[in-house]
Amino acid sequence: MKRVSYCLRLWRAYLRVGFLTMTQYPADTVILLISMLVREASGFVGILAIVGVTGGMGNWNVYEVCILFSMCAVIEAIGQAFFDNVWGMDHMMRRGELDVFLTRPAPVFLQVLGQVTHFQAVLSLIIYVGIFVWAALQLNLHIGLYEALILVEYVIFGTMVNSGIYAIFNFLNFWIVQGEDIAVLVQTCREFVKYPLNVFPAAIQGFFTFLLPLGFVAYYPAMALLGKTTLPVELMLPAVGVFVVFLAFLVWRAGLRGYNSTGT
Amino acid sequence: MQIEVSHLVKEYKRKKNPENMLAAVGQMFRPKYEILRAVNDINFGIEKGEAVGYVGPNGCGKSTTIKMLSGVLTPTSGKVLVGGLEPTKNRQKINKKTGIVFGNRSVLWWDVPIIESYKVLQKLYEIPEKRFQENLEEFADIIGIRQLLGVPERQLSLGQKMRCNIAAAFLHDPEIVYLDEPTIGLDSESKLRIREFIRQMNEERHTTFIVTSHDFQDIESLCKRIILINHGEVVVDDGIQKIQKNYQSKKQIRFEMDQNPWLETEKFTMDGVTILDKTPYSLVLECEIQKVDAMAVVDQVSRACQILDISIQGQDIESIIREIVTEKG
Numbered sequence: 001m002k003r004v005s006y007c008l009r010l011w012r013a014y015l016r017v018g019f020l021t022m023t024q025y026p027a028d029t030v031i032l033l034i035s036m037l038v039r040e041a042s043g044f045v046g047i048l049a050i051v052g053v054t055g056g057m058g059n060w061n062v063y064e065v066c067i068l069f070s071m072c073a074v075i076e077a078i079g080q081a082f083f084d085n086v087w088g089m090d091h092m093m094r095r096g097e098l099d100v101f102l103t104r105p106a107p108v109f110l111q112v113l114g115q116v117t118h119f120q121a122v123l124s125l126i127i128y129v130g131i132f133v134w135a136a137l138q139l140n141l142h143i144g145l146y147e148a149l150i151l152v153e154y155v156i157f158g159t160m161v162n163s164g165i166y167a168i169f170n171f172l173n174f175w176i177v178q179g180e181d182i183a184v185l186v187q188t189c190r191e192f193v194k195y196p197l198n199v200f201p202a203a204i205q206g207f208f209t210f211l212l213p214l215g216f217v218a219y220y221p222a223m224a225l226l227g228k229t230t231l232p233v234e235l236m237l238p239a240v241g242v243f244v245v246f247l248a249f250l251v252w253r254a255g256l257r258g259y260n261s262t263g264t
Numbered sequence: 265m266q267i268e269v270s271h272l273v274k275e276y277k278r279k280k281n282p283e284n285m286l287a288a289v290g291q292m293f294r295p296k297y298e299i300l301r302a303v304n305d306i307n308f309g310i311e312k313g314e315a316v317g318y319v320g321p322n323g324c325g326k327s328t329t330i331k332m333l334s335g336v337l338t339p340t341s342g343k344v345l346v347g348g349l350e351p352t353k354n355r356q357k358i359n360k361k362t363g364i365v366f367g368n369r370s371v372l373w374w375d376v377p378i379i380e381s382y383k384v385l386q387k388l389y390e391i392p393e394k395r396f397q398e399n400l401e402e403f404a405d406i407i408g409i410r411q412l413l414g415v416p417e418r419q420l421s422l423g424q425k426m427r428c429n430i431a432a433a434f435l436h437d438p439e440i441v442y443l444d445e446p447t448i449g450l451d452s453e454s455k456l457r458i459r460e461f462i463r464q465m466n467e468e469r470h471t472t473f474i475v476t477s478h479d480f481q482d483i484e485s486l487c488k489r490i491i492l493i494n495h496g497e498v499v500v501d502d503g504i505q506k507i508q509k510n511y512q513s514k515k516q517i518r519f520e521m522d523q524n525p526w527l528e529t530e531k532f533t534m535d536g537v538t539i540l541d542k543t544p545y546s547l548v549l550e551c552e553i554q555k556v557d558a559m560a561v562v563d564q565v566s567r568a569c570q571i572l573d574i575s576i577q578g579q580d581i582e583s584i585i586r587e588i589v590t591e592k593g
Contacts, residue, residue: 013387105360
């Protein structure tokens, strides 16, 4: 318990630095914010146009597609805000920053995450939440106890799945030199899950459910919210989230152990 | 003994350099490794409050040893004990009592005022607020960072940055501090400031230091003892003064005189003495102390002319170390 409160205090100190960094460069903040919005919205605008003409995509109407998109983007924004430095693994190993973290009395992974926080992403998150609320109002979405539970679970476990998968592939840097390239490839694949997965062939659905479970970031929670499925999403989310994070933990531990013995 | 190192060995696996293109393609599938022994059976002990210079040529295993002491690397075999504990198994516990300074990299945040970075370290090392303020207050003047605390690191010069980084390593009252090239690339004012600060910490707080540096002024002004390693092995481990006495092989004598009787000759009249430089009114000799006594040389010169001024200089520690390395290497 003492350890947890220590980590939380340290985390807060890191967040403070992240916040101050954002306020140091107002122009950069605006540029970064715009680039994040564009990156997430790219492709989506096109889909929106098609859906606008055809009136829907599969059994999803325009507003439902908006719900899915915004849910997907919210999770990505949380990742960008607080867990973005898993993308820095490569860089930190090369420059020996990992060595510095190893000489300190705090968990190394916490130090890795704390090193970089992007508060700008919190701003883009607010915009996505706005889109979600707007679409939910258009749909007259009923938010009862079940939907509230799904929403809470989705934020927690969706983040665990999303950032956990990024982390796993970035941890490959412990063993191979260009691990980041694979992680970028994974991020590119993630484009698929911004769309209703059921419009794709079964193979792609299966891939994002069982192999690379990015479908649990937004697609399955959105289906549960919109009453499109009878699957026990409220049970699947925690299971997949915990599983991915546990896997990431194992990979991290193995990587760090190898790093200790080789120093490469 | 605060630090005990016994029979320490560290081996790296390195991909073998292929001889030709074909071998290179073959190695993509079946890599051949060669074992590289970076540290080979090193033994030493360091008492609390000692300041030790850990020196040796590039690639001799210095930083590998430091990494094993600080728990970054696991030894291949042998034992490291820091405060009676094994670093790799008790990393976080030991780290709380150690500090580390890397001369070539900063541990502070680039974009925020220095004091904000310090505040993160305060949380990281769980430094009580009162102690944190006291240390800050004390360091601010000794190392000259009072004016820098409110400035983001990106606006500081290299010397200022390094001073801030060194102070950062002492905020948590460490018992041991590893300094890896602490003054690399700095101007003499910053170097002086940093040495003064480290010396004061050593004297007043009895902080143990291990300094690796290629700048022998650092070593000479900070340490009383030198551990010289080469090819992963300890070559010399002794007090600086003792090393100077034991390994000193040459002395330089500079004369100023009314006229120089050796102006036309190449060789000095005594064995073991060579002429380094000469003008009509001055003479610089180097004598090997094994063969000839410096006073005898002075005698000899004074018989031939009238000496106006004289200075005798022993070899500095840097050239002694260089000689040991080339002799035994």
